[in-house]
Amino acid sequence: MAEVHEMTVGVLGGTGAQGKGLAIRWAAAGLRVVIGSRKAERAQDAAREIAEIADGQVTGEDNAGCAAAADVVLAALPWDAHADTLGALREQLAGKIVIDCVNPLGFDKQGPFALDVPEGSAAQQAAALLPDSRVTAAFHHVSAVTLADLSVEHVDLDVLVLGDDREATDVVRELADVIPGVRGIFGGRLRNAHQVEALTANLIAINRRYKAHAGVRITDV
Amino acid sequence: MAEVHEMTVGVLGGTGAQGKGLAIRWAAAGLRVVIGSRKAERAQDAAREIAEIADGQVTGEDNAGCAAAADVVLAALPWDAHADTLGALREQLAGKIVIDCVNPLGFDKQGPFALDVPEGSAAQQAAALLPDSRVTAAFHHVSAVTLADLSVEHVDLDVLVLGDDREATDVVRELADVIPGVRGIFGGRLRNAHQVEALTANLIAINRRYKAHAGVRITDV
Numbered sequence: 001m002a003e004v005h006e007m008t009v010g011v012l013g014g015t016g017a018q019g020k021g022l023a024i025r026w027a028a029a030g031l032r033v034v035i036g037s038r039k040a041e042r043a044q045d046a047a048r049e050i051a052e053i054a055d056g057q058v059t060g061e062d063n064a065g066c067a068a069a070a071d072v073v074l075a076a077l078p079w080d081a082h083a084d085t086l087g088a089l090r091e092q093l094a095g096k097i098v099i100d101c102v103n104p105l106g107f108d109k110q111g112p113f114a115l116d117v118p119e120g121s122a123a124q125q126a127a128a129l130l131p132d133s134r135v136t137a138a139f140h141h142v143s144a145v146t147l148a149d150l151s152v153e154h155v156d157l158d159v160l161v162l163g164d165d166r167e168a169t170d171v172v173r174e175l176a177d178v179i180p181g182v183r184g185i186f187g188g189r190l191r192n193a194h195q196v197e198a199l200t201a202n203l204i205a206i207n208r209r210y211k212a213h214a215g216v217r218i219t220d221v
Numbered sequence: 222m223a224e225v226h227e228m229t230v231g232v233l234g235g236t237g238a239q240g241k242g243l244a245i246r247w248a249a250a251g252l253r254v255v256i257g258s259r260k261a262e263r264a265q266d267a268a269r270e271i272a273e274i275a276d277g278q279v280t281g282e283d284n285a286g287c288a289a290a291a292d293v294v295l296a297a298l299p300w301d302a303h304a305d306t307l308g309a310l311r312e313q314l315a316g317k318i319v320i321d322c323v324n325p326l327g328f329d330k331q332g333p334f335a336l337d338v339p340e341g342s343a344a345q346q347a348a349a350l351l352p353d354s355r356v357t358a359a360f361h362h363v364s365a366v367t368l369a370d371l372s373v374e375h376v377d378l379d380v381l382v383l384g385d386d387r388e389a390t391d392v393v394r395e396l397a398d399v400i401p402g403v404r405g406i407f408g409g410r411l412r413n414a415h416q417v418e419a420l421t422a423n424l425i426a427i428n429r430r431y432k433a434h435a436g437v438r439i440t441d442v
Contacts, residue, residue, distance in 0.1 A: 110410060114415070156440040157440060205408065209407045210442045218437060220431075
């Protein structure tokens with residue numbers, strides 16, 4: 001497996017806040033980044049913006065082109081588009097490490113709550129749709145605002161990396177570690193992804209109560 | 222509402238590791254603690270042990286006596302006994318703050334996993350069984366080993382306190398704050414308790430991988 005700094009990282013949904021924030025950090029760390037979006041033109045616009053902020057190598061493609069071009073692919077898709085987009089990319093994503101960071105949440109008058117996912121979690125849905133890929137789950141709790149602001153030189157966050165493939169989770173942990181301040185920590189098997197995704201609802205509730213961009217640190221590790 | 226240091230805290234299931242660990246810390250902080258167990262004699266044995274370790278005021282009762290004697294009651298019950306025990310105490314727990322710290326987990330060859338709970342979570346099950354009580358959820362991620370060891374003078378942990386009753390969650394946050402190093406942080410409404418309970422499966426996976434007693438800190442709060 002190539003050294004993580006030599007990898008090309010694809011970001012499906014890289015025009016959204018979470019994908020863009022991570023793309024900025026990876027590009028700033030010297031990785032090649034390919035932004036994916038439904039329309040190549042929108043991806044290219046976002047890529048230019050990210051390249052400028054990060055002073056890095058960033059290109060844009062439609063989602064299929066992004067998946068085909070990348071060594072490792074982050075799925076930073078809206079939950080509504082998660083199943084359809086990934087299901088259509090089974091061939092392009094075969095054999096690759098896929099990182100699912102999607103949090104299936106709903107909002108009502110009482111605030112955020114976790115949605116029921118028939119497969120158990122977004123990550124398990126990805127694994128079911130992509131049987132030829134090495135599906136992991138990570139980067140659920142990143143603050144897009146903090147990531148996009150490179151003046152924040154120390155991002156105070158542990159990234160829980162879940163998956164059943166040890167080599168894959170190790171690569172994803174390294175992708176977390178390239179962000180200054182961030183630690184990638186193995187967080188369990190994929191079947192335990194639901195609660196990590198759903199915890200984002202609690203962090204949003206904390207953000208509202210404490211006017212914060214709350215993240216998680218694991219102690220004693 | 223009385224000042225938290227003047228309260229009597231009941232610990233249902235106080236002969237188990239998690240309940241005993243918290244009872245030790247509360248007794249050491251000067252709170253009156255009543256241990257509850259199915260058999261009063263077992264509770265009294267545990268109470269003597271805890272009183273000695275903590276140099277505090279600890280008594281033992283059967284579960285009904287414990288619930289009746291306490292101002293605030295921690296349910297540190299085995300999941301198997303959760304519904305039956307709480308359902309039988311509706312009268313004794315009426316009007317009181319109940320803290321549910323139960324993590325409904327299963328274990329198989331692949332390690333820990335979250336159990337499905339029809340009500341959504343142990344805490345929501347408690348709320349359904351105790352409509353006259355002020356049910357909160359907290360203390361899910363405490364390490365019993367660390368709590369029981371008073372030579373650990375700084376417990377590196379944030380306690381997420383969930384509930385729909387602001388005054389009740391504030392009292393429970395104070396009960397967390399009396400443990401040196403610990404911070405009680407509001408963690409959302411009771412309907413978001415499942416993922417906090419289930420996250421214990423991930424912490425156990427982390428403990429196994431890293432040989433740790435992992436806890437959680439919330440950053441930027």
